[in-house]
Amino acid sequence: MKTVLEKGQIFYQGKFQELEKLIIENDKIAEISIVSNKLKKGKALPAATKKKSDEIVETIDCTGKYIVPGFIDPHTHISLEQDGIGHADSDTNEVFGLVTPQIKAYDAVKMRDKAFKDAINGGITTVMITPGSANPIGGQACIVKTFGRLIDECCIKDSCAMKFAFGENPKGVYGNQKKFPSTRMGTAAVIREWLMKTQDYLKRKKNKEFKERDIKLEALIPLIEGKIPVRAHAHQADDIITAYRIAQEFNLDIVFDHCTEGHLISKELGKWKAKAVVGPSLTGRSKPEVAHKSFETPKILTDEGCVVALTTDYPVISIEALNVTAALAVKYGLNEDKAIKCLTENAAFILGLDKRLGKIEVGFDADIVVWNGHPLDTRSNPNYVFIDGIKALERK
Amino acid sequence: MSIIFNNVRIIKDGMFFPSQKVLVENGEITMVGSNIHKNVDKIIDCKQKYLIPGLIDAHSHIGLTESYSYNDDTSEIYSEFTPQLRPLDGIKMRDKALDDARRAGITSTLVCPSSNLPIAGVCSILKTNGNSADVGLIVEQAGILMSFGELPKITSQKNQTANSTRMSIAASIREELMKVQDYSISKQNKKSSRDRNFEFEALLPLIRGEVPMRACAHRAEDIMTAIRIAEEFDLKIVIEYGTEAHLLADILAEKQIPVVLGPSLIPRIRYELNEKTFESAKILMDAGVKVALTCDSPGLAVETLRIAAAMAVQYGLDERRALSAITVYPAEILGIEERVGKIRKGYDGDLALFSGHPLDIRSRMEALCIDGDLYVYSDDIKVENGL
Numbered sequence: 001m002k003t004v005l006e007k008g009q010i011f012y013q014g015k016f017q018e019l020e021k022l023i024i025e026n027d028k029i030a031e032i033s034i035v036s037n038k039l040k041k042g043k044a045l046p047a048a049t050k051k052k053s054d055e056i057v058e059t060i061d062c063t064g065k066y067i068v069p070g071f072i073d074p075h076t077h078i079s080l081e082q083d084g085i086g087h088a089d090s091d092t093n094e095v096f097g098l099v100t101p102q103i104k105a106y107d108a109v110k111m112r113d114k115a116f117k118d119a120i121n122g123g124i125t126t127v128m129i130t131p132g133s134a135n136p137i138g139g140q141a142c143i144v145k146t147f148g149r150l151i152d153e154c155c156i157k158d159s160c161a162m163k164f165a166f167g168e169n170p171k172g173v174y175g176n177q178k179k180f181p182s183t184r185m186g187t188a189a190v191i192r193e194w195l196m197k198t199q200d201y202l203k204r205k206k207n208k209e210f211k212e213r214d215i216k217l218e219a220l221i222p223l224i225e226g227k228i229p230v231r232a233h234a235h236q237a238d239d240i241i242t243a244y245r246i247a248q249e250f251n252l253d254i255v256f257d258h259c260t261e262g263h264l265i266s267k268e269l270g271k272w273k274a275k276a277v278v279g280p281s282l283t284g285r286s287k288p289e290v291a292h293k294s295f296e297t298p299k300i301l302t303d304e305g306c307v308v309a310l311t312t313d314y315p316v317i318s319i320e321a322l323n324v325t326a327a328l329a330v331k332y333g334l335n336e337d338k339a340i341k342c343l344t345e346n347a348a349f350i351l352g353l354d355k356r357l358g359k360i361e362v363g364f365d366a367d368i369v370v371w372n373g374h375p376l377d378t379r380s381n382p383n384y385v386f387i388d389g390i391k392a393l394e395r396k
Numbered sequence: 397m398s399i400i401f402n403n404v405r406i407i408k409d410g411m412f413f414p415s416q417k418v419l420v421e422n423g424e425i426t427m428v429g430s431n432i433h434k435n436v437d438k439i440i441d442c443k444q445k446y447l448i449p450g451l452i453d454a455h456s457h458i459g460l461t462e463s464y465s466y467n468d469d470t471s472e473i474y475s476e477f478t479p480q481l482r483p484l485d486g487i488k489m490r491d492k493a494l495d496d497a498r499r500a501g502i503t504s505t506l507v508c509p510s511s512n513l514p515i516a517g518v519c520s521i522l523k524t525n526g527n528s529a530d531v532g533l534i535v536e537q538a539g540i541l542m543s544f545g546e547l548p549k550i551t552s553q554k555n556q557t558a559n560s561t562r563m564s565i566a567a568s569i570r571e572e573l574m575k576v577q578d579y580s581i582s583k584q585n586k587k588s589s590r591d592r593n594f595e596f597e598a599l600l601p602l603i604r605g606e607v608p609m610r611a612c613a614h615r616a617e618d619i620m621t622a623i624r625i626a627e628e629f630d631l632k633i634v635i636e637y638g639t640e641a642h643l644l645a646d647i648l649a650e651k652q653i654p655v656v657l658g659p660s661l662i663p664r665i666r667y668e669l670n671e672k673t674f675e676s677a678k679i680l681m682d683a684g685v686k687v688a689l690t691c692d693s694p695g696l697a698v699e700t701l702r703i704a705a706a707m708a709v710q711y712g713l714d715e716r717r718a719l720s721a722i723t724v725y726p727a728e729i730l731g732i733e734e735r736v737g738k739i740r741k742g743y744d745g746d747l748a749l750f751s752g753h754p755l756d757i758r759s760r761m762e763a764l765c766i767d768g769d770l771y772v773y774s775d776d777i778k779v780e781n782g783l
Contacts, residue, residue: 085667103563212575
């Protein structure tokens with residue numbers, strides 16, 4: 001299967017350029033050539049993957065269209081609140097668990113959920129799905145493409161990160177149950193305790209001193225070993241700093257999720273070369289810790305050298321609105337190309353998939369969206385969405 | 397004690413052949429054919445009625461819920477896990493439900509604890525005759541019932557225990573299986589003198605692959621979660637309920653995972669039942685999946701087992717496979733196909749006599765034979781004493 005896109009504006013090497021030809025072979029991008037620089041052809045893929053591909057060729061004329069990498073929402077809960085059924089059948093938060101590193105969002109994902117269709121309509125081809133923020137240690141997130149029948153078939157990583165939560169959510173959930181922790185100090189203490197346990201467990205495990213595994217500690221080992229990052233749910237500046245403090249103590253790779261008050265501590269975040277997933281900015285100021293929410297945050301953090309991605313935190317806001325959050329960041333001063341990077345390259349980097357996703361490059365996954373107007377213009381619509389080279393959407 | 401059924405129609409390759417005879421001696425079928433001459437204790441002239449193997453419901457809670465009362469022994473809903481529960485300890489063999497099962501032509505059934513908990517307990521296969529469950533017991537440890545999706549979620553939410561999401565149900569089951577794996581290894585080491593763990597002991601046959609995990613799951617993704625866990629721990633698996641199994645027919649066929657399908661006659665009372673269709677049995681069987689039908693008694697009246705098969709026919713399944721889905725196939729899924737599910741020499745004397753085609757709901761149940769115990773329900777049937 002081979003698809004050829006011709007003409008149009010392509011987001012290539014960080015800016016829009018005039019496309020001559022882009023060839024998709026099977027699930028990968030095989031060749032790109034730009035009008036302004038015809039000689040700069042990409043290398044063709046090795047012969048093995050090229051076999052048979054010449055049989056079916058579809059050519060799409062993209063004159064007047066905008067071609068961008070599929071957007072990535074690196075923080076959602078799609079299908080954990082399935083199809084809008086609501087709390088009666090919710091799988092987002094194990095509110096009776098407190099410490100649940102062993103649980104995997106993977107086990108609750110339902111690819112038939114309507115939100116995946118919405119995501120494709122919004123030009124989003126990859127999402128991270130994570131357990132919610134009720135528990136100080138919430139569980140394992142997974143990364144999936146937005147098109148497919150079963151998660152077993154379209155998952156990229158079944159366990160890509162460990163979710164931690166700071167601030168009002170965990171203390172609210174357990175405070176309301178009249179349980180520990182009901183304070184920020186308590187939440188941090190729970191997290192430290194379990195990280196410490198894991199360190200000791202790992203040490204004993206390496207010495208082969210024990211015979212009985214503990215599923216929670218087993219789940220935390222990849223985190224302690226630095227194989228997966230912490231995704232730290234933190235809105236308030238002080239919570240972001242607490243998360244960083246703990247990450248430093250235990251030498252963890254960390255990504256700040258929400259990062260609502262990030263702009264108030266931008267110098268620190270910049271110094272740390274922080275990875276931040278900012279959003280959902282379209283919500284109201286619904287609780288004290290989001291009172292200082294600002295659409296300027298992405299710009300300020302980007303200027304300080306942070307790697308910034310944006311999120312809808314679906315189902316907090318509608319998933320198609322991902323490009324709207326980027327447009328608002330532009331409205332508040334962020335450079336347009338950088339805003340697109342927030343939805344593509346940066347998000348891929350934060351997910352640890354920057355060798356595969358987020359850019360239109362030879363050898364990258366063929367996750368490509370052809371928009372009928374500028375992708376940050378809210379009136380624009382995708383004409384074509386390719387995911388792994390398959391046409392997931394066609395709207396002429 | 398010997399019984400001969402004279403002048404019956406019996407099924408061969410999907411067709412009913414008239415004027416056959418079936419001889420049952422000492423609870424076992426000893427001869428089948430048109431030409432049997434033998435002196436027996438009881439002679440039944442069946443007047444060309446339809447004789448089929450006793451029906452099998454491969455998933456029920458028969459006898460665990462007491463009729464006419466709120467006396468429910470199906471589920472320890474205040475616990476998190478109960479692998480140690482055994483149905484034999486809760487069954488009331490003289491309950492009305494057993495009468496009903498016999499009247500419905502059911503001679504064998506798998507009795508399970510209810511599917512409210514992620515790990516609910518042991519399942520046992522027994523016959524529906526006898527005053528004590530031990531009399532007709534076929535296999536006591538016939539699998540461990542596990543449950544995914546909305547039911548365990550609801551139970552957990554009520555009890556405020558940590559299995560209120562699909563994620564944690566899967567994780568809790570994994571945790572328990574991981575512990576049992578370690579327990580099993582430390583047990584093999586004869587030097588260790590640790591105390592036995594009652595829960596883990598019940599799960600050892602599962603971990604060793606001797607009995608299957610009987611995974612109750614409706615939603616397609618829940619079925620996949622069960623399959624993933626089974627594969628991770630190298631367990632045998634049977635899908636129970638399987639409301640959306642037809643969406644995974646290709647996968648189930650490839651992995652050769654059987655489905656005990658039903659109860660199809662219930663309304664769509666929960667979200668996970670939305671895709672319920674009577675076409676499931678046909679779709680699954682066409683793809684190559686082994687399917688048995690169940691009415692999940694008391695989820696549905698036990699008499700509806702035949703209706704489930706008839707509904708499958710109404711939605712496109714052929715009669716031969718529909719009848720097999722309540723006789724041969726459940727026997728195979730339960731691993732008792734060498735004993736029950738067919739009218740054949742050497743098989744248990746489990747026979748059901750109907751006035752007409754057994755999938756015609758208007759057909760009357762005339763007589764039933766379980767291990768040679770005879771129950772006659774119709775005045776039309778005359779039992780003569782031989783010798």
